Amino acid sequence: MPHTALITGASSGIGAEFARYHAAKGGDVILSARSKGALDSLADELRSAHGITAHVFAADLGAANGAQDLVQRIEAAGLDVDILINNAGFGGQGRHIDRDLTEEQAMIDLNVKALVALTHHFGGRMAANDGGRILNVASSAAFMPGPMQGVYFATKAFVKSYSEAVAYELRNDGVSVTVLAPGYVDTAFADRADLHGTNLVKGAGKSAASVAKHGYDAMLKGKLVTVNEKPLSLLVNWIIPLLPRWRVLKLINTMQTK
Numbered sequence: 001m002p003h004t005a006l007i008t009g010a011s012s013g014i015g016a017e018f019a020r021y022h023a024a025k026g027g028d029v030i031l032s033a034r035s036k037g038a039l040d041s042l043a044d045e046l047r048s049a050h051g052i053t054a055h056v057f058a059a060d061l062g063a064a065n066g067a068q069d070l071v072q073r074i075e076a077a078g079l080d081v082d083i084l085i086n087n088a089g090f091g092g093q094g095r096h097i098d099r100d101l102t103e104e105q106a107m108i109d110l111n112v113k114a115l116v117a118l119t120h121h122f123g124g125r126m127a128a129n130d131g132g133r134i135l136n137v138a139s140s141a142a143f144m145p146g147p148m149q150g151v152y153f154a155t156k157a158f159v160k161s162y163s164e165a166v167a168y169e170l171r172n173d174g175v176s177v178t179v180l181a182p183g184y185v186d187t188a189f190a191d192r193a194d195l196h197g198t199n200l201v202k203g204a205g206k207s208a209a210s211v212a213k214h215g216y217d218a219m220l221k222g223k224l225v226t227v228n229e230k231p232l233s234l235l236v237n238w239i240i241p242l243l244p245r246w247r248v249l250k251l252i253n254t255m256q257t258k
Helices: 013-022 036-050 067-075 100-130 149-169 189-193 208-220 230-242 246-255
Strands: 005-008 030-035 053-057 083-086 130-135 175-180
Touching: 005 013, 005 246, 013 030, 013 036, 013 083, 013 189, 013 230, 030 083, 053 189, 067 130, 083 100, 083 208, 100 149, 130 149, 130 189, 130 208, 149 208, 175 208, 175 230
Parallel strands: 005 030, 005 083, 030 053, 083 130, 130 175
Antiparallel strands: none
């Protein structure tokens, strides 16, 4: 089944593992991230290992019109996107009022605005072509508020809500939309988010490869929302919603405070 997959944030971590897993199934890839060198290396790896076609489009999706520029470049290259994997995103630890506002807004630009722009365009193309799959990477953070990462948690809550709504709207157009909501993953995310020293990252996270496989397989099955760990799924779906909100806030704050 694999066709051409556009994967954002593909230079490392979960994004790179999505590309490896898709290519191993015989699918071509369109790789996008800021680091052209890392993308070129991954593209060469996938071509050599699987004989697939790999396209590289280095782009800063968080920049003004970054997503629109990527769309135009893909269109100009005459490429069709059958699978869209919106993986690019980042977080940041600290009290909201103590963090740099520009950094907080950049998080919204990448985690929300770029994802919406790409989903809108390629989702529309997929609907017109009577088929396609979209996988939007959220987080278990999407199920709760997150003191000490307030903006990040809020962006992931948006991704979950938005994706579920679009999934319903496109259900009769042959287009599935899946939300992957993993727990802590062992990637460079913690470095970028400055999370070392918190309880959140004290334990070993799940591997990027296992999370990518879980999300990709759920996408192929047309699942709406999937959490990669069963105990975590029970927690966020059935326990957290029943707890008093101040208790939830205190728990998350403690988990993310250094």
